[in-house]
Amino acid sequence: MLCEEAGRILTKAKFAIAFTGAGISAESGVPTFRDANGLWKNYRPEDLATPEAFRRNPRLVWEFYRWRMKLISKARPNRAHLALARLEEMGILKAVITQNVDDLHREAGTKNLIELHGNIFRVRCTACSYRENLKESERLEELLSSDELPKCPRCGSLLRPDVVWFGEALPKGALEKAFELASKADVVLVIGTSGVVYPAAYIPYIVKEHGGRVIEVNPRRSGITPIADVFIPKPAGEGMGKILEVVEGLVYGK
Ligand code: APR
Numbered sequence: 348m349l350c351e352e353a354g355r356i357l358t359k360a361k362f363a364i365a366f367t368g369a370g371i372s373a374e375s376g377v378p379t380f381r382d383a384n385g386l387w388k389n390y391r392p393e394d395l396a397t398p399e400a401f402r403r404n405p406r407l408v409w410e411f412y413r414w415r416m417k418l419i420s421k422a423r424p425n426r427a428h429l430a431l432a433r434l435e436e437m438g439i440l441k442a443v444i445t446q447n448v449d450d451l452h453r454e455a456g457t458k459n460l461i462e463l464h465g466n467i468f469r470v471r472c473t474a475c476s477y478r479e480n481l482k483e484s485e486r487l488e489e490l491l492s493s494d495e496l497p498k499c500p501r502c503g504s505l506l507r508p509d510v511v512w513f514g515e516a517l518p519k520g521a522l523e524k525a526f527e528l529a530s531k532a533d534v535v536l537v538i539g540t541s542g543v544v545y546p547a548a549y550i551p552y553i554v555k556e557h558g559g560r561v562i563e564v565n566p567r568r569s570g571i572t573p574i575a576d577v578f579i580p581k582p583a584g585e586g587m588g589k590i591l592e593v594v595e596g597l598v599y600g601k
């Protein structure tokens with residue numbers, strides 16, 4: 348019933364976007380940040396993913412990120428990521444704005460992807476402007492198999508993960524693009540986010556503010572649920588799988 352309603356709204360949308368968080372990757376085996384399973388060696392992720400933590404103990408932070416990189420490099424997109432890529436291919440979805448760093452939307456085939464919190468497969472230099480994408484390069488294996496601190500090939504300074512840590516500003520271009528998309532969107536699909544980390548969490552509010560509709564898929568209520576027009580209390584894979592079926596049925600008369 349709810350998925351039918353969501354499917355109908357999406358089919359009629361002129362400019363639909365999606366806004367995703369850790370929950371969309373939970374079924375791919377990527378632990379959510381605030382999940383009990385996400386805990387690592389009794390540290391709170393908030394204490395590992397900060398510039399202060401990196402200054403204090405870069406080895407510990409790099410150990411944590413190597414662990415996340417290993418885990419994430421084994422993960423594959425699930426039905427929810429694939430459904431979003433399919434909706435984009437059908438011309439219904441115009442963009443995916445994600446808070447995730449796991450690259451699974453890109454792997455699923457999403458083309459117009461805005462990564463608000465960076466990408467775990469990228470590293471950057473703490474001193475110069477050097478940046479590198481390690482995915483599918485032998486440098487990833489090198490980094491994962493060593494326990495040395497990774498150094499910049501250009502200037503020799505310490506490299507860091509190219510992700511946004513707690514207390515850091517979001518990449519300006521990505522945030523501006525996301526807000527611009529939100530101000531144009533008539534529908535936003537919010538999937539698997541607790542909706543408590545700002546400024547990212549403004550996105551559904553921007554859509555709602557100018558009369559757009561909010562569809563949410565999350566097994567639990569979130570900070571966004573109070574403004575959701577349709578709230579689907581299901582895991583992302585199941586909810587998005589069903590919504591895609593409805594949309595395909597309406598579009599192709601299946
Ligand atoms: N399907 C959909 N949603 C799920 C599933 C699932 N299978 N499993 C869990 N969830 C939901 C949870 O109910 C919760 O609302 O995913 C959400 C995960 O919340 P968070 O861990 O807070 O993730 P997120 O909202 O992405 O956090 C935002 O904060 O941790 C930092 O920078 C990090 O990008 C992250 C940001």
Ligand code: ZN
Pocket residue numbers: 472473474475476477499500501502503504
């Ligand atoms: Zn450098």
